[in-house]
Amino acid sequence: MGDWSAMPEDLETPRRPVPGELTFDSPRRGKPRRHLADLTMAQRREAITAIGLPAFRADQVSRHYFSRLGDDPAGWTDVPAGQREQVSDVLTPPLMTALRELTADGGTTRKTLWRLFDGALVESVLMRYPDRVTMCVSSQAGCGMNCPFCATGQAGLTRNLSTAEIVEQVVSGARSLARGDVPGGPGRVSNVVFMGMGEPMANYRSMVAALHRLTERSPAGLGMSARGITVSTVGLVPRMRQLASEGLPVTLALSLHAPDDELRDTLVPVNTRWNVSEVLDAAWEYAATTHRRVSIEYALIKDINDQGWRADLLAKRLRRKLVHVNLIPLNPTPGSMWTASRPADEREFVRRLQAGGIAVTVRDTRGREIDGACGQLAAVGSLSRPLDAE
Numbered sequence: 001m002g003d004w005s006a007m008p009e010d011l012e013t014p015r016r017p018v019p020g021e022l023t024f025d026s027p028r029r030g031k032p033r034r035h036l037a038d039l040t041m042a043q044r045r046e047a048i049t050a051i052g053l054p055a056f057r058a059d060q061v062s063r064h065y066f067s068r069l070g071d072d073p074a075g076w077t078d079v080p081a082g083q084r085e086q087v088s089d090v091l092t093p094p095l096m097t098a099l100r101e102l103t104a105d106g107g108t109t110r111k112t113l114w115r116l117f118d119g120a121l122v123e124s125v126l127m128r129y130p131d132r133v134t135m136c137v138s139s140q141a142g143c144g145m146n147c148p149f150c151a152t153g154q155a156g157l158t159r160n161l162s163t164a165e166i167v168e169q170v171v172s173g174a175r176s177l178a179r180g181d182v183p184g185g186p187g188r189v190s191n192v193v194f195m196g197m198g199e200p201m202a203n204y205r206s207m208v209a210a211l212h213r214l215t216e217r218s219p220a221g222l223g224m225s226a227r228g229i230t231v232s233t234v235g236l237v238p239r240m241r242q243l244a245s246e247g248l249p250v251t252l253a254l255s256l257h258a259p260d261d262e263l264r265d266t267l268v269p270v271n272t273r274w275n276v277s278e279v280l281d282a283a284w285e286y287a288a289t290t291h292r293r294v295s296i297e298y299a300l301i302k303d304i305n306d307q308g309w310r311a312d313l314l315a316k317r318l319r320r321k322l323v324h325v326n327l328i329p330l331n332p333t334p335g336s337m338w339t340a341s342r343p344a345d346e347r348e349f350v351r352r353l354q355a356g357g358i359a360v361t362v363r364d365t366r367g368r369e370i371d372g373a374c375g376q377l378a379a380v381g382s383l384s385r386p387l388d389a390e
């Protein structure tokens with residue numbers, strides 16, 4: 001990968017947001033270089049003919065990138081040696097450098113810290129299970145949604161990622177699996193969840209283009225099933241509606257965390273813009289249009305949102321809908337005084353939801369010991385961890 005040591009370190013870190021403050025727009029900064037994963041097949045061919053080479057070189061390089069997962073132009077033996085550098089400069093410029101990899105669960109959970117061209121840091125997490133491999137990707141460096149229990153939200157928004165910066169996180173995980181770097185033998189990425197750093201709906205265009213690249217067949221894209229992809233949102237209602245109209249049957253996950261506006265206003269500040277009834281209506285519209293079951297995410301926080309009456313109210317609001325509740329025991333984050341619910345309260349919460357006829361699962365806490373679990377991705381912390389944590 002590229003050498004970034006000569007790059008200027010001019011990236012200001014964002015100001016910490018005050019409680020409740022929302023940032024929808026990405027600060028304007030220099031753009032990462034254009035990469036084939038940003039482009040449609042037609043645009044890639046145009047880029048290649050613009051430098052005077054035959055259009056089919058774009059197909060060849062796209063195949064190397066998405067099917068053979070090759071990141072070294074020296075291995076592109078079907079491209080004349082004298083053209084490889086030129087073609088790679090136009091279609092596969094280096095986008096990011098892996099600064100650090102932390103592993104847990106015997107190597108089957110791996111968190112990678114990436115440095116982008118401008119010094120921005122993001123993280124991605126690979127999780128291998130017996131029957132699937134899930135890549136959790138970041139859509140922004142930082143996040144502007146300011147949820148007080150989430151480490152990413154507390155650091156503010158640095159910038160939106162480009163489509164290729166999102167796709168490359170998945171392709172990199174696919175490369176590690178194909179090379180057999182992940183215990184369990186060679187494998188493939190079966191699932192992608194937009195649950196890393198950032199609010200994907202606030203970076204809508206790049207996120208949707210990334211969905212196209214992930215699902216298009218090679219050479220256009222990675223050829224994944226849309227059913228294996230989940231986009232998680234705090235609930236930007238107009239964007240939820242827009243996503244329903246894209247014709248991409250990805251799973252929508254809604255970070256609800258409270259069934260009542262009074263509490264949700266404080267846990268998910270964007271609730272002051274679109275309240276519980278409005279986000280739930282948008283979720284039901286999404287389910288009706290795509291026929292996909294919506295996932296409701298609910299972090300269980302001790303004595304904050306885990307009361308029996310809230311479970312009952314949640315069940316009431318979700319009754320008879322195409323929905324599934326994913327409870328997440330709160331993961332610890334620096335500076336937060338909140339902790340996960342008591343086991344007995346968690347069990348009672350599950351019982352009441354089930355009694356109300358709601359499908360419910362409790363998410364595992366994969367990656368917690370490497371700060372790679374939900375809400376723990378903050379990038380800067382990963383740099384200061386002692387090396388023996390690897």
Ligand code: SAH
Nearest residue numbers: 150195198199232233255297330331374375
């Ligand atoms: N911005 C998007 C996606 C990223 S977070 C969203 O909010 O949906 C993925 C999930 O982890 C969200 O449901 C988020 O609310 C949850 N989460 C954040 N911090 C957490 C924490 N400390 N413990 C457990 N879940 C957390």
